[in-house]
Amino acid sequence: EAQVTQNPRYLITVTGKKLTVTCSQNMNHEYMSWYRQDPGLGLRQIYYSMNVEVTDKGDVPEGYKVSRKEKRNFPLILESPSPNQTSLYFCASSFITGGRFVGYTFGSGTRLTVV
Amino acid sequence: AQSVSQHNHHVILSEAASLELGCNYSYGGTVNLFWYVQYPGQHLQLLLKYFSGDPLVKGIKGFEAEFIKSKFSFNLRKPSVQWSDTAEYFCAPSYNFNKFYFGSGTKLNVKP
Numbered sequence A: 001e002a003q004v005t006q007n008p009r010y011l012i013t014v015t016g017k018k019l020t021v022t023c024s025q026n027m028n029h030e031y032m033s034w035y036r037q038d039p040g041l042g043l044r045q046i047y048y049s050m051n052v053e054v055t056d057k058g059d060v061p062e063g064y065k066v067s068r069k070e071k072r073n074f075p076l077i078l079e080s081p082s083p084n085q086t087s088l089y090f091c092a093s094s095f096i097t098g099g100r101f102v103g104y105t106f107g108s109g110t111r112l113t114v115v
Numbered sequence B: 001a002q003s004v005s006q007h008n009h010h011v012i013l014s015e016a017a018s019l020e021l022g023c024n025y026s027y028g029g030t031v032n033l034f035w036y037v038q039y040p041g042q043h044l045q046l047l048l049k050y051f052s053g054d055p056l057v058k059g060i061k062g063f064e065a066e067f068i069k070s071k072f073s074f075n076l077r078k079p080s081v082q083w084s085d086t087a088e089y090f091c092a093p094s095y096n097f098n099k100f101y102f103g104s105g106t107k108l109n110v111k112p
Helices: none
Strands: A004-007 A010-013 A019-025 A031-038 A042-051 A054-057 A076-078 A087-094 A110-114 B010-014 B019-021 B031-038 B044-050 B056-058 B064-068 B073-078 B087-095 B106-111
Touching: A004 A087, A010 A019, A019 A031, A019 A087, A019 A110, B010 B019, B019 B106, B031 B064, B031 B073, B044 B056, B044 B064, B044 B073, B073 B087
Parallel strands: A010 A110, B010 B106
Antiparallel strands: A004 A019, A019 A076, A031 A042, A031 A087, A042 A054, A087 A110, B019 B073, B031 B044, B031 B087, B056 B064, B064 B073, B087 B106
16 A cells, blocks of 8 residues: 555653654655644644655754665654654645646654654 | 734634635745644644645635735635534745745634
């Protein structure tokens, strides 16, 4: 089944403790991206990657890191989480065909709470 | 900077009522347009998309959207909503094949 898999689904952590949220897709998509969703603010892009070893900042990159060493994986790293990073996180991927996005496939989300 | 505006933040309808959710995007070169739906507790799913050609596009579950270039609009419609359409709906233009911009979302509550 074509899908984007995120882990974990739920995570409670303490301020300053490094964590990684994993994202893996099995569709050979070139483009992958991380979003956070907060009430009243919609989805905001954190980082994106056009292909392996190509990453760039989205709208709210502060406090986050990413890497794209393999096409299928795009982990989100919080080196020193803070309470303002408490949010619902989504990973998404898409083909780029003829220069166009085909449309995102989203992961199931990771609800992160930083206390 | 490119942007997208969804005018209705919260819509309440009775079953069988007609639905129209507004979406306006700012001009920014070539634009592809998408609507996504997020059912309670779930991730976003693609409803429909417009790249070019016929400005009236049909998506899943009886939804459709009309691209009106002169108004920079891409409104979502459904002739008769069902209780199962209760969800949050996001308009998302993609400019110059670069990235998506998501609207703030419209919560639809359909009363049985």
